[in-house]
Amino acid sequence: MPLGKGKAIxxxxxxxxxxxxIVSVPWEELRGVPYPDIENYEVRYAAVKNYGLSYFKIDSGVLNYLSAEYLWYFLLASSSLSGLDFDLFVTLCSFSAAFxxxxxLSSRLHPGWAFVLLINPISIDLFSSQLRSALAFGLVLFAISFHRKGLLRRGxxxxxxxxxxxxHTSMLLVIFVYGISIFLERRRFKSTETRLLLSIGVGVFLAAAYALLANSVLGALGDRRSLDADEARSFAYIGFWLLLGIGLSIRSTVFALNNWRFYYGVLVLIFVGVTELLAVPSFRILAMSIPIIFSVFPLIKRQDARFVIFSVLSYQAILFYYWVN
Known part of the structure; x- marks a missing residue:
């Protein structure tokens, strides 16, 4: 199966x-583990229907709307008040994010490989339960597609x-990483190694800054959801992704790879690997970024790409075993 993208259809x-x-399989029942985010959304969905928009008390001001993640709750409230069934609301959000x-990804990697690679517990969990994160990242992918097509579409x-x-306020970090990746791609450096070292260095720096400041920043925003120490992954879980980032970095110097998707992938893999090792949960950033990380595979040599894909599929098979047991 070729690695490159297929026809548009x-x-x-x-x-x-x-x-x-994603929306047809009862993943929650398959796992036998409830989705707390979905349960939380259902409570708020019903509350809005009973009490109206007054249920959400948000002070005026851009920062207040940002910290309250106003657009998500506007979508939630408007759907509830329109009489849309909650299960249908979840289905529409899940389908949209997954689609x-x-x-x-399928526009950049062969659709067959894209489909197989995305059938993994991390992506399934994201699209079926973490609706807000998945939808927000979908908007970022829309933005990236327009941003790469010239000035007229940048608006x-x-x-x-x-x-x-x-x-979702975590998109501030995602967009910042994207901006750094574009800078590394477009900036003239003496060598690919310089770009690579900068990419790794920025990833480590962001991880250290996030580990030190995340509690203060998210506390100021009234949001500590992602900093529960119990959510931090073990090295056995996160080690694969950290090794993938290191491996891609080493091999990239062989063929002078210079593409924003590569820099983004390395940045995220290093950032999440370091923060998780420091027991600061950040894995959701990686989960959302999987389409961009996997889109790097067609950029590398075919034999390297096949080895990486085989490694990813083997890792995902192990995840599936523990995911359903």
Missing amino acids: FPFLIALIYGIL ISTFW WAYSFFVAACFV
Whole structure:
């Protein structure tokens, strides 16, 4: 199976099939573990229906709307007040997020590989339970697609970037990493090694800064959801992704790889690997970024890409075993 992208119709069909798969399979029942985020959304959905918009008390001001993630709650409230069934609301959100990410990846990696690689516990859990994060990242992927197509479409790109932040504040970090990746791609450096070292260095620096400041920053925003120490992954869980980032970095110097997707992937893999080893949960950033990380595979040599894909699939098979048991 070739690694490159297919014709335009195939990414659409693969995204459609994957989205239907995500919303058709009862993943929560399969795992036997409840989704706390979904339960929380259901409570708020019912509360809005009973008490109206007054249920959400948000002070005026851009920062207050940002910290309250106003667009998400506007979507939640408007859907509830319109009489839309909650289960249908969840289905529409899950399908939309899964479709956007799959279509984006399938347009850059062969649709067959994209489909197989996205059938993994991390992505399934993201699309079926972490709706807000998945939808916000979908808006970022929309923005990136417009941003890469010239000045006339950048207005749309910036609009999607801003909207994503008002759905989930973690998109501020994602957009910052994207900006650094674009800078590394476009800036003239003496060698690929210089770009690579900068990419790794920024990843480590961001991880250290996040570990030191995340509690203070998210506390100021009234949001400590992602900093529960019990959510930090073990080295056995996170080690694979850290090794993947290191491996891609080493091999990239062989063929002078210079692409923003590569820099983004290395930055995220190093950042999440270091923060998780420091017991500061950040894995959701990696989970959202999987489409971009996997889109790096067609950029590297075919024999390297096949080895990486085999390694990823083996890792995912192990995850599935523990995921359902």
